[in-house]
Amino acid sequence: MKEILERRYTLTPFKKEIKGLKDAFRRASLRNLDSMRKRGFRPKNISYYEEVILGEKRYEELKGFSGRIIGYFCTFIPQELIYAARAIPIRLCSGFYDTVLVCEEILAKDICPLVKSSFGFKISASSYFELCDAVILPTPCDPKKKLIEILSDYLPVWVLKIPQDKTSSSKEIWLEEIKSLKERIEDFTKTKLTRQRLEETIKLIHKRQTLFRQLYEIRRANPYLMGGRDFLLVIQTSFYDDIERWIDKTEELCKQLSKEKTHFKTDEKIKILVTGSPIIWPNFKLLNIIEDLGAEIVCDDLCSGTQSLYNLVEPDEPTTDVMLGAIADGYLLSSVCPCFIENNDRIDRVLNLIEEFRVGGVIYHSLRLCQLYEIESHRLRLILKEKKIPMLTIHTDYSQEDTEQIKTRVEAFLEMLKR
Amino acid sequence: MIVCGIDIGSVATKTVILKDRDIISKSLALTKASPKLAAEEALSKALRQINLSEKDISYIVSTGYGRRIIEFGDRTVTEITCCGRGATQIGSPLGKIQTIIDLGGQDSKVISLDEEGGILDFVMNDKCSAGTGRFLEVMASVLEERIGDLGEIALRSNNPVRINSTCTVFSESEVISLIAQGRNKEDIISGICASIAERIAGMITQVGKKESIFFCGGGARNRGIHRFLEDKLGVELYVPQEPEFVIALGASLIAIESLKKI
Numbered sequence: 001m002k003e004i005l006e007r008r009y010t011l012t013p014f015k016k017e018i019k020g021l022k023d024a025f026r027r028a029s030l031r032n033l034d035s036m037r038k039r040g041f042r043p044k045n046i047s048y049y050e051e052v053i054l055g056e057k058r059y060e061e062l063k064g065f066s067g068r069i070i071g072y073f074c075t076f077i078p079q080e081l082i083y084a085a086r087a088i089p090i091r092l093c094s095g096f097y098d099t100v101l102v103c104e105e106i107l108a109k110d111i112c113p114l115v116k117s118s119f120g121f122k123i124s125a126s127s128y129f130e131l132c133d134a135v136i137l138p139t140p141c142d143p144k145k146k147l148i149e150i151l152s153d154y155l156p157v158w159v160l161k162i163p164q165d166k167t168s169s170s171k172e173i174w175l176e177e178i179k180s181l182k183e184r185i186e187d188f189t190k191t192k193l194t195r196q197r198l199e200e201t202i203k204l205i206h207k208r209q210t211l212f213r214q215l216y217e218i219r220r221a222n223p224y225l226m227g228g229r230d231f232l233l234v235i236q237t238s239f240y241d242d243i244e245r246w247i248d249k250t251e252e253l254c255k256q257l258s259k260e261k262t263h264f265k266t267d268e269k270i271k272i273l274v275t276g277s278p279i280i281w282p283n284f285k286l287l288n289i290i291e292d293l294g295a296e297i298v299c300d301d302l303c304s305g306t307q308s309l310y311n312l313v314e315p316d317e318p319t320t321d322v323m324l325g326a327i328a329d330g331y332l333l334s335s336v337c338p339c340f341i342e343n344n345d346r347i348d349r350v351l352n353l354i355e356e357f358r359v360g361g362v363i364y365h366s367l368r369l370c371q372l373y374e375i376e377s378h379r380l381r382l383i384l385k386e387k388k389i390p391m392l393t394i395h396t397d398y399s400q401e402d403t404e405q406i407k408t409r410v411e412a413f414l415e416m417l418k419r
Numbered sequence: 420m421i422v423c424g425i426d427i428g429s430v431a432t433k434t435v436i437l438k439d440r441d442i443i444s445k446s447l448a449l450t451k452a453s454p455k456l457a458a459e460e461a462l463s464k465a466l467r468q469i470n471l472s473e474k475d476i477s478y479i480v481s482t483g484y485g486r487r488i489i490e491f492g493d494r495t496v497t498e499i500t501c502c503g504r505g506a507t508q509i510g511s512p513l514g515k516i517q518t519i520i521d522l523g524g525q526d527s528k529v530i531s532l533d534e535e536g537g538i539l540d541f542v543m544n545d546k547c548s549a550g551t552g553r554f555l556e557v558m559a560s561v562l563e564e565r566i567g568d569l570g571e572i573a574l575r576s577n578n579p580v581r582i583n584s585t586c587t588v589f590s591e592s593e594v595i596s597l598i599a600q601g602r603n604k605e606d607i608i609s610g611i612c613a614s615i616a617e618r619i620a621g622m623i624t625q626v627g628k629k630e631s632i633f634f635c636g637g638g639a640r641n642r643g644i645h646r647f648l649e650d651k652l653g654v655e656l657y658v659p660q661e662p663e664f665v666i667a668l669g670a671s672l673i674a675i676e677s678l679k680k681i
Contacts, residue, residue, distance in 0.1 A: 385627075390540065405526075408484065409543055412499035416538040 004159045005152050013154045014106055018124045022056075024098045025127070028282040029054050032229075035288040039227045043256055046230055048249050052237040053281055055127065061242070062088065062131050068189050071132035073118070073147075074140060075303045075335060076162060078327045080313065081182050083201040083243070085189040090128045091239035092135065093304060094118040095280030097398040112143035112369050113398045114278060119147060122154055128240060134188055136181065138162050140339035141372055158184050164341050166333055175328040182324065199318045202327070208243060211250050212309040218257050219298070220356060223271065225257050228297025229287050232305050236281050239308070269296040270417050273359040275350055276377065276393075277367030278304035283398050286365055289410050298357045301336060301349050302365075310334065338372035346376070347383055354389055361390045361417045363410070368397040390417060421471070422478045422678060424670025425458055426498065427485030430524030430552055430637065432457040433667040434465040436476070437675065444469045445664055454485030462491075478678045480670040484525065496673050498523075498666050499530060499541050505669030506633045507536035511657040517629030520619055520648070520656070521666070522638025524552035527615075529622040531629065542625045548587045550618035552638050557587055558611045561594055562604060569608050573643025576609035590614070609643060616647035623652065630654055635662040 033050055036042070052058055062069060068087040072079075082089040099120025100113050106123075107116055121129040134156040137148045151157045160177050163170030186193055215234065219226060234253065238246050272295050279287060279302055290297055300306050311334035315326035336346035353359065362384060366374045377393050384391045392413040394406055421443075426433045429450060436444040446465040450457040458481070466472060473491065481492035482501045498521075506519050519530040527550050531540040548554050552566075559566040573579075580602055584590040590611075597607050615638070623632075632654060638644060639662035649656055659665060 385540075404484065405543075408497055408499075412497040412538075412541060415497055415500045416541075419537050 004161075005148070005157065007152055011153045014123060015125055016102065016105065016123055018098075018102055018126070021098060021102075021124055021126050025096055025282065026054060026056075028096065028098075032282055032284045032288060035284075035292055036227065036229050036233075039229075039291060041224075041227075042230055043226055043253055043260075045249060045252055045256065046233070049230075049233050049237045052241045052246075053233060055240065058240055058242075059128065059131070062090070062128065068133045069128075069131050070185070071129060071135040072137070073135075073144060074138045075308050075311075075337070076138040076140070076160060076331050077136050078178060078181075078313075078331055080198065080201045080205050080327055081178075081185050081193065083204060084193045084197040085185045085191040087133075087185070087189055087191075090132060091308075092118050092121070092129055092132070093239075093278060093280055094121060095278075095283030095304075095398060096121070097283065097400070099124060100398050110369060112141075113367060114280070114370070115143040115147050117398060119150065122151065134158065136160060140337050141370075143369075156188065162337075162339055163332070164339075166340065166345075171328065171332065174332050175325060178324055178328045178331075195318065195320045195323070198320060198323050202313050202315065202323060204243060206312060206314070208238065208247055208250075209309055209312050211247055211254065212238075213312075214254050215250065215257070216306065216310070218254060222262055223296055223298035223357065224262055224269065225260050227291055228272075228274070228300070229284060229291055231297075232279070232284075232287065232300070232302075233281070235305055235309055269294060270360045270414055271296055271298040271357060273298065273350065273353050273357065273362045274300045274302065274305075274365060275362060275380070276302070276365035277370040277373040278302055279365055280304045285398075285400065285403060286363070286394055286396065286406060286410075289403070289407050290363060293407070293411055293414055295410075295414050298359065299353045301346065301353060303335075303337060307334070307336065338376045343376060347380060350380065350384075351387075359389070361392065361413060363413070364391055364393040366393050366395045368395060420675065420678065421476050422671055422674035423462065423465070423476050423480075424501070424667045424672070424674055425462060425479065425481045425483075425489065425492070426501065426664075426667035426670055427454045427458050427481060427483035427488065428498075428524055428666075429484055429526075430556075431663065432461045432483070432485070433664050434458075434461040435664055435667040435671045436465050436469065436471075437671045440672075440675065442668070442671075445661075445667070447663070450485065454488045455490075458485065458489045478674040480674040480677065482666055482670045493674070494677055496670060499528060499543075500538060501666045501669035501673060502528070502635070503530055503532055503536065503538045503669065504672050505665040505667070506635065506659075507532070508668060508672055509633075509659045509665065511631060511633050511659075513655060513657050514631045516631050516633045516657075518623065518626065518632045520623070520632060520634045520639075521636040522552060522615070522619065522634075522641075522644070523636045524556075527551050527619060527622070527636070527638070529619065529626050531626040540626045542622045544618065544622060549584075549590060550615050552636070554587050554590070554615065555611070555638065555641065557591055558594060558608070561591055562598075562608060564604075564608070567640070569612065570641035570643040570645070572605055573609040573612040573641075574646060576603070576605040578603075578606050579609035579613050580606050582610045582614040612641060612643035613647045616644050616651055619644075619648060620651040628652065632656045634658045635665040637663045639663075 103116035103120035313330035
C-alpha cells in the first residue's frame with residue numbers, strides 16, 4: 001500500500017492543557033439544552049441523547065474500552081470498515097468555540113473554525129480526540145488537507161483522497177482509496193476484515209440508517225412532533241454513542257413518536273430548511289435563534305445532519321469485492337459536499353426537500369472562511385430566486401458576538417415569510 | 420386612537436406618535452450608552468409637545484437594535500419590516516418604490532419590495548462598520564469636521580481620492596496617511612463618501628437592481644453619498660424630508676394595524 005504521508009520532518013507536537021475546558025463545554029451544552037427546552041413538546045426519551053451529547057459518561061465508557069478507537073472527519077469515511085475491525089469510530093468534527101481559541105495560539109485567525117475547533121481538542125488533550133489511536137481524514141477542502149499534515153505529528157493519520165467529481169473514472173480511484181483504507185485498518189488493528197465481518201457490519205449500519213429514515217419519515221409526515229434541534233441532537237449523538245444502544249434508543253423514540261399526536265396546528269409555524277456549512281454541537285447558535293423565534297427547522301441537508309445518516313450501503317451480493325464497491329458508491333454518490341466541481345446533486349436535493357417538507361424559507365449557514373459553501377450559496381440563491389423561494393444567508397462563525405445581529409436578520413426574514 | 424412607534428437605533432432613538440393616521444408628534448434623542456433611557460427620553464419629549472401622557476397611548480411598537488430593551492412596548496418588529504412599511508406610506512415621486520436603501524448608524528440595509536409594498540428580499544451590512552454612519556462619524560472626527568457638513572464638502576471636490584481599505588479601523592489609518600501626504604481635505608472626504616456609496620451599490624446588486632429607489636436613514640442627509648450613489652447606479656434616488664424618521668413611522672403604522680387586529 002502506498003504511503004501518502006512521507007513524514008520527512010517530524011515536529012514535537014504542541015500541547016497545552018487548558019483548565020476548565022470541560023466545564024466550558026458543559027456550560028455551552030446546557031445553554032443549548034435550556035433553549036431547546038423552551039420549545040415545549042419534546043419526546044420523552046430525549047434526555048438520553050442529552051446525556052450522550054454532554055459526553056462525560058460516554059467518555060468514561062470509551063476510556064475503558066480495550067480495543068482501538070479510530071477518529072474520523074466528514075461524511076466520507078465508511079464506518080463499516082472500522083466496526084468490522086472491532087474498533088470504534090468517533091467523528092471528530094467539532095463546533096466548540098473555546099477550542100478555536102486554544103488553536104489560535106498557533107494557527108492564524110483566518111482559518112476555518114471547524115478545523116481549528118477540532119484540532120484545539122487535540123492540542124488541549126481533552127475529550128474524544130485524546131482517546132483516538134488513529135484518525136482518518138478525507139480531503140474535501142484545503143484546511144482539512146493541511147490538518148492531515150499537522151495531525152501527523154500527533155498520531156497516525158490516514159488519508160482518503162476525495163475525487164473532484166463523481167464520474168466513473170473518479171469512482172474507480174475512490175474504490176481504490178477505500179480498499180487501501182481497508183488494508184490500513186487491518187494492519188493497524190491486526191484484524192482481518194473477513195467477508196463475514198464486513199457483511200455483519202454493513203447490516204449493522206444499514207439497520208441504523210434505516211431506523212434513521214424511519215424517524216425522518218415520521219418528521220416529514222408531521223414536523224411538529226419533534227423540534228429541528230432535537231432531530232439534529234439525535235443525529236449528532238450517533239457520532240459518539242455506542243451504535244447498538246443508539247439503535248435501541250432510537251427504535252424506542254420512533255415508537256413513541258408514532259403514537260404522539262400533533263402538537264401544533266398545521267402551518268402554525270414557519271417551516272425552515274437549513275442548508276450550508278456544517279453546524280455541530282455545541283455551536284447551535286443559528287438553530288437556537290431560528291427556533292427561539294418560533295419557526296421550525298423541518299429539514300436540512302447538512303453533512304453534520306441528515307446527510308450523515310441518510311445514505312444506505314446495499315450490496316447486491318455478499319462478496320468482499322461487491323461489498324467494498326457498494327460501500328464506495330454509498331459514501332461517494334450520496335454526498336452533496338461542495339468539494340465536487342459541479343454540485344447539481346445538492347441543488348436537486350434542496351429543491352426536493354423544499355417540496356417534500358413544504359418549506360416556507362431557506363436559511364443558508366455560511367460559516368466564515370468556509371469558501372466552498374460560501375461560493376455555492378450565490379448559485380443556490382439565484383436558482384431559488386427564480387423559483388420564488390426566499391433564502392436568507394447568514395455569515396457567521398463559532399463566536400457569540402454576532403448573536404443579536406443574526407437575530408434581527410432571522411426575525412426580519414420570518415416577518416417577511418409570515419405575510 | 421393614539422399610537423406610537425419607537426425606533427431605538429445605535430446612534431439616535433426616534434419616536435413618532437400618530438393620531439388615527441396623522442403624525443401629531445415626533446422626537447429624537449441620542450441613544451448614547453443607554454438605549455432604555457433614550458427611549459424613555461424620546462417618548463416623554465414627544466408626549467410633552469402635545470400635552471399627553473403615556474396612558475393616552477393605546478399601542479406602542481418598538482423597533483431598532485434596542486427594540487427588546489424597553490419595558491413599555493406592546494410589540495417588537497424588526498427595523499426591516501418597519502422600514503418597508505414607513506417608506507411605502509411616504510411614497511415617492513419617482514413611482515412605486517421598488518428598493519429602499521437605509522443608511523443607519525450601525526448598519527446599512529437594502530430592501531427590495533414587491534408590488535404590494537411587502538418585503539421581497541433584503542441584505543444587511545452589520546458585521547463591520549464600513550459603509551455605515553459610524554464610519555462617517557469616525558472619519559469626521561479624524562478630519563475635524565462636523566458629520567453634517569461632510570456631504571457638502573464632498574461635493575466641492577473634483578478629484579476624490581480612492582479609499583482602498585474595507586474596514587473602518589484601517590480606513591482611519593489610510594485617511595491619516597492621506598492627510599500626512601498633504602492630500603486636499605475635500606478630496607479625502609469625497610473619497611470617503613464615494614467608498615460608502617460603492618459598498619451600498621454592491622448590496623443593491625445582491626438584491627437585484629430596480630429603478631425606483633427610496634433612500635433613507637440619517638445617512639441619506641449626506642448629499643455627497645446621495646450624488647455618488649446616483650452616479651454609480653445611473654438612476655435618481657428619492658430622499659424623503661425627514662429620512663431618519665421612516666422606520667419609526669413604519670413602527671407607528673404597524674401599531675395601528677396591530678390594534679385593529681385585537
